[in-house]
Amino acid sequence: MILVLWDIDRTLLYTGDIDRRVYKETFISVVGRPPTALPARGTGVTMPMAVRELLRVNDVPEQKVEALAARIVAELPERLAAYREFLARDGNIMPGAVDALAAVQQAEHLIPTVVTGNLRGSAETKLAALGLICYLDTTIGGYASDDPHRPALVRIAQNRAATKHGGRFNRNNTVIVGDSLEDVRTGQEGGARVIAVASGTTAEEQLRAAGADHVLTDLTATKDLLRLIEQVQAP
Known part of the structure; x- marks a missing residue:
């Protein structure tokens, strides 16, 4: 085998920019402000690593990164699921x-x-x-x-x-x-x-x-x- x-x-x-849209929405939900930078496209890094980098490049204090990253990661699948019809239509x-x-x-x-x-x-x-x-x-x-x-x-x-x-x-x-x-x-x-x-x-x-x-x-x-x-x- x-x-x-x-x-x-x-x-x-x-799926185009859908992941980046979901990252942005979730960042706003958890951090309370919009991000000024988003993860790079097509790098292949894991979502948890991308989320940590997202927090750091948007000047989130290092001592808060892990806790906020865990909250964002927990929300990402459900937020993406809300776009299922969009994915089916435009993916x-x-x-x-x-x-x-x-x-x-x-x-x-x-x-x-x-x-x-x-x-x-x-x-x-x-x-x-x-x-x-x-x-x-x-x-x-x-x-x-x-x-x-x-x-x-x-x-x-x-x-x-x-x-x-x-x-x-x-x-x-x-x-x-x-x-x-x-x-x-x-x-x-x-x-x-x-x-x-x-x-x-x-x-x-x-x-x-x-x-x-x-x-x-x-x-x-x-x-x-x-x-x-x-x-x-x-x-």
């Missing part, structure tokens, strides 16, 4: 994503789930709104709500997959499919091979230089993706 860990944003789907599925997801799901020896910087509630809202959640076993994924340190999410997903399916999962039978430098780092430090997809804000050359095992332009070449996933177990 091979565990396939899908990234979500800019790999499978794109975009990345080119080739549906066929790629379906092909992985249909292969009996491949186990599809997610490793994402999203909180679990946020991840499931996005995937459900755009009709992609049916291709993934989200119960065994790794989420920022499990650990803000993204590489740690690989082991969390591997352990959950082992509990459900038996066997052991490690670098030799686990692959991340993602678009960012954080996805590459997550695989390198967390224990997974990485198939990078240059569908986000990071160029193919940067993904290769960062150490991705393979790089694709997008997900439209389904056969190539499946072939590269199979190579995870190659000597």
